Amino acid sequence: MTFAKLTPQLLIDNDHMVNSLFVKECRPLNPTQLTTPILMVHGSNHGWWAWRVWQPFFAAAGWPTYALSLRGHYGSASVNENDFLNLTMSDYVEDIASVARWLGKPPILMGHSLGGIVVQKAAETVSSAAIALIASIGPSAIGRQRPGPPPPMDKPVFPTKAEALERWMYDPWPEERFDQFYECLTPESPGVLATSGTGLTDVNAELIKCPVLCVGGSEDRSYVPKPEKLAEIYNADWFEQPDAGHDMMLESASLDVAQQINQWLIGKLGLDRSSKIKTANS
Amino acid sequence: MQKIPWTPLLLTMLTQAAATMAAYTLSTASPYIAPDLGVENEDVAQLVAVVYLLGAMSAMTVPPFIHRFGGMTISIAICVATAAMLSIASFATSIGILALGALSLGVLYGSTAPSSSHVLAPLTAEKRRNFVFSVRQIGVPLGGILGGLLVPPLILIGGWRIAFQAQLLFALVMIFAIFLVRSRYDQGRDRKRNIWSLSGPIRLVGLLRELPEIRPLAIAAFVYSGAQLCFGAFIVTQLVRVYGQEGYHFASAVALVAFQLSGITTRIVLGVIADSWISARWLLVAQGFLMTLSAIVAAGYDASWPYWLIVINCALAGATASGYTGLAFAEFVRMGGPTRTAEATGLGTALMFFGVAAMAPLFRLGIDIFNGYAIPYFLVAALTATSALLLAIGTRR
Incomplete structure (x- = not known):
């Protein structure tokens, strides 16, 4: 007898197209008290699939989760090349806003890397219940983060295998598994990269009223700021996960990080219908 | 799943x-x-x-x-x-x-x-x-x-x-x-939801403001449902007027059944097509234009016409004006998003019912004013064509 036979359906897994954006839904079959949706935003070159481990985790923990692919990325409608080259941060912010509108209630915004700075910018205008920034790029208040010159504007940005492995991965991934990961990557707009991590994206922290959590990986080899540095800007909570790289959602530290975030979210957003845990008097 | x-x-x-x-x-x-x-x-x-x-x-x-x-x-x-x-x-x-x-x-x-x-x-x-x-x-x-x-x-x-x-x-x-x-x-109920506040209906209407893409669908739901009643409710009286008392038996026995049966079968067929091949939105656009065609044909009913032609047109009216509702509700659900299914479909239902309530008396009034069915049906055709066009424009965007 397998668990699947005993309880064949615990999670609902649906695909949606919302204003030409692909949104992967994963949520518990029977809704829990945790009704605030988590909206997950991937980083550069990635897609909704970057959350494929965390979505079932958070859904099993009770949260309805929605991972979007930004315009021109995996599963979403393609953008013609000229427009794609000239995309800006505000285009991605509009993507988040349109999916948040569709969700119908202020979500928890969870952004990774480039998705993190898009989330910070979006949170200025999009009503949100909480924000979790995972190995996130910071705003201009941190200064310039990306080393080297900006990418050339005449072609989409796509990392080589060696670059992707070096920048994003900490775990020693088997070649076959890494190839699968690499095949899922899509080109990134140089227009967006030119304003992210280069000290050109201002975020008005005063406009962000909800709780913020900054998460970093101790072994992150990309250029994103340390979580404590980012947390200072938003007066936020933070932690750094040992033995975790930049794409920590896909690595062996994945579930440990997710557990921490889940506990933080429950602490901030509450389980108000649960009984309090008490200690015996004796 | x-x-x-x-x-x-x-x-x-x-x-x-x-x-x-x-x-x-x-x-x-x-x-x-x-x-x-x-x-x-x-x-x-x-x-x-x-x-x-x-x-x-x-x-x-x-x-x-x-x-x-x-x-x-x-x-x-x-x-x-x-x-x-x-x-x-x-x-x-x-x-x-x-x-x-x-x-x-x-x-x-x-x-x-x-x-x-x-x-x-x-x-x-x-x-x-x-x-x-x-x-x-x-x-x-x-x-x-x-x-x-x-x-x-x-x-x-x-x-x-x-x-x-x-x-x-x-x-x-x-x-x-x-x-x-x-x-x-019924798990996952929101036991804290205030059921007596006015925010419920306001939230419903607020969908029209929050979701611009839902507006053309809302107009189509109102107009198409009104057209559905114009076709369904007045077919008997129109055919009696065209064919005399003989028309009563024909209308109630054949034309009305063709309208209803076509509406039922089309719902299922269109549901399968929309899930596999053509998006529901474009099917709704096509239904609007076919409804227009059906209304124009209905405006010209004449005693010289063969019965089979009228039966075909009634089936077309049923397939479009009656057969569209499943797709429309699926679209309201899709656009409403995961947390507002009840609100989006509530809005759709209200508009469909208001469409019936508003257009049927106006159609009746039109028959009296213009002493016939032709002009009222042309007006219905103009409304369905306009709402199908708006839906098409909204879909292209």
Whole structure:
């Protein structure tokens, strides 16, 4: 007898197209008290699939989760090349806003890397219940983060295998598994990269009223700021996960990080219908 | 998850059928009820309009109740309201008591689509959504056909009161059947939801502001449903005018059946097509233009025309004006997003009911003013073409 036979359906897994954006839904079959949706935003070159481990985790923990692919990325409608080259941060912010509108209630915004700075910018205008920034790029208040010159504007940005492995991965991934990961990557707009991590994206922290959590990986080899540095800007909570790289959602530290975030979210957003845990008097 | 949630789908579809059948019995049995109560036929038949108008109100106010108590619990309440209406009507000794029965059904009549959508949407895979909502919408014509087939013989056997009482069994079985599975499908209720605030209806209308893409669909729902009633309700009188008394038998026996049957079969076929090949939105656009064609043809009905041509046009009208509702509800669900299924479908239901309530009297007025059906049908054609065009423009964006 397998668990699947005993309880064949615990999670609902649906695909949606919302204003030409692909949104992967994963949520518990029977809704829990945790009704605030988590909206997950991937980083550069990635897609909704970057959350494929965390979505079932958070859904099993009770949260309805929605991972979007930004315009021109995996599963979403393609953008013609000229427009794609000239995309800006505000285009991605509009993507988040349109999916948040569709969700119908202020979500928890969870952004990774480039998705993190898009989330910070979006949170200025999009009503949100909480924000979790995972190995996130910071705003201009941190200064310039990306080393080297900006990418050339005449072609989409796509990392080589060696670059992707070096920048994003900490775990020693088997070649076959890494190839699968690499095949899922899509080109990134140089227009967006030119304003992210280069000290050109201002975020008005005063406009962000909800709780913020900054998460970093101790072994992150990309250029994103340390979580404590980012947390200072938003007066936020933070932690750094040992033995975790930049794409920590896909690595062996994945579930440990997710557990921490889940506990933080429950602490901030509450389980108000649960009984309090008490200690015996004796 | 690619399964179809058959249990809640069939239960909610039959709930819709039970409520519709009860409402239509007022119209079907009106020639027998009216003399007993000392009123005109039309006084009784008009109570159906009362049910629809109250239904539109209930569609707007029910979403908070659905969030608080669950969709299946509200479906039970709909069956209880249906049973109450049938009981009150069967003992009615005056038009006032009969109206009370109509009121008791009307207060929940518009809740069928929002409550069932709230249950079905999360359990339905996107690739099955159009099919599932099209099947759910069969409940309306099914109720109409059951009413048309079963009520006349019941009246002949035992009188109109028996016709109401016999349906009580259907409603009671539905209450029992839904009660058995209610707890399975009503989990995740929001026990803190305030059901008495005005924010419910305001939130519903607010969808039009928040979701610009829903506006053309809202207009189409209003116009298409109005057109549906113009086709369905006036076909008999129009054909009697065209063909004389011979037209009455033709219209009621063939043309109306072609309209209804085409509406049912098209719902299922279009649901499958929309899930697999052509998006529901473009199918709704195509239906709008075909509805326009059908209205233009209907404007020209003449005694020299062969019957088969009129039957084909009635089938076309049924396939479009009646067959569109499943796709429209699936689109309201899709656009409403995961947390506002009840609100989006409540909005859709209210607009459909208001469309029926507004366009039918205007069509009737047009017939009187222009002394015929041609110009009113041309006006219907203009409205359906315009709303299909708006839908097309909205879809292209």
